[in-house]
Amino acid sequence: MTGLSILIPVLGVLLFLITSIVKVLKEYERGVIFTLGRVGKKASGPGLILLIPFIQTMRKVDMRTLVHDVPSQDVISRDNVSVKVNAVIYYRVIDSVKAVVQVENYMAATSQLAQTTLRSVLGKHELDEMLQERDKLNHDIQEILDAQTEAWGIKVANVEIKHVDVDQSMIRAIAKQAEAERERRARVISAEGEFQAAAKLAEAGAVLSSQGNAMQLRYLNTLQEIASDRTNTIVFPFSMDELKGMLKHDPKP
Structure with a gap:
């Protein structure tokens, strides 16, 4: 019993040392190793990694493309229309050392930055532009996020605006505006048609008046x-x- 009681703690220590020394990183993972608090220039992995116990520590970083759903944001457009907008962003870590050292939590930081950027960019546009020019707005938001997250080792690949929700009262007002716009276009088209018809009639009258035989045939x-x-x-x-x-x-x- 005495030998067994000694063997169990020894095995526990050995198991702890083995788990502290031997690390295995998957193909999509990288390890940022700290040696007495200092970080190396490059991350390690994938594969088998050996660490020095109590001297080196490692933090894993997922290098795959991450998908983050930006919560619905209250936005006031340039033409003073209150809307709720949500989006989705696709980003990945391209420099795992910067993602660990330069920012405390790159996922939370990217999420908060995406929310504020979404509000600031859409607030500079009118409602019609939000609904009709989504590709341009997506590109503008993506460029801003990518430029600001570059220092964190983050690459924002794409941004997609999912929904633009408008209040029911505003929907009725927009419908009236669209109806008035259609009526205006119809009147303009009718007036243009009358103008073209009058011009053609004037040309026809000039031809008939210049040719007596033509008037007789008519x-x-x-x-x-x-x-x-x-x-x-x-x-x-x-x-x-x-x-x-x-x-x-x-x-x-």
Whole structure:
């Protein structure tokens, strides 16, 4: 019993030393090793890593692309519309030493930075731009995040705005605005059509007035159209010139 009681603590110490010395890192992991508090220039791994107990410590860093869902943010657009916007960001660690040394918690820091950047960037745009130019806004947010997280050894690969939620009262106001805009466009198109028709009629009148035969042919064509109409009404078209000629020869009473 005495030998067994001594053997158990010895085995425990050996197991502790083995687990402290031998570390295995997966293919997507890197280890930042601190030797008496100092960090090396490069991270170690993947594979088998041997540490000196009580002198060296190691912190694992995941090098895979991480997906973070940015919580819904209250944003006031440039045209004073209150909306709720949420997004998703894709980022990964490209320098594990910086990710450990330069920032306390790179995941939390990236998340908070993404929230503030989302609010500041979208607040500079109107609601229509948020809804119609998402690709441009995604690119702008991604560039800002990537520039600010570079010092942490973080690479922001992509940012996607997921939802832009508008209050119901604002939805009704936007619908009225869209309806008014459509009505304005319809009136403009109708006015442009009238203008083009008037221009063509003026051109046609100039051609007919310059060619007497053309006016006569048009007169005969009009008679043919009237003859094809099966009604009891008989209409004889007269041009203004003919009416003026008839009035000129009309004897005075």
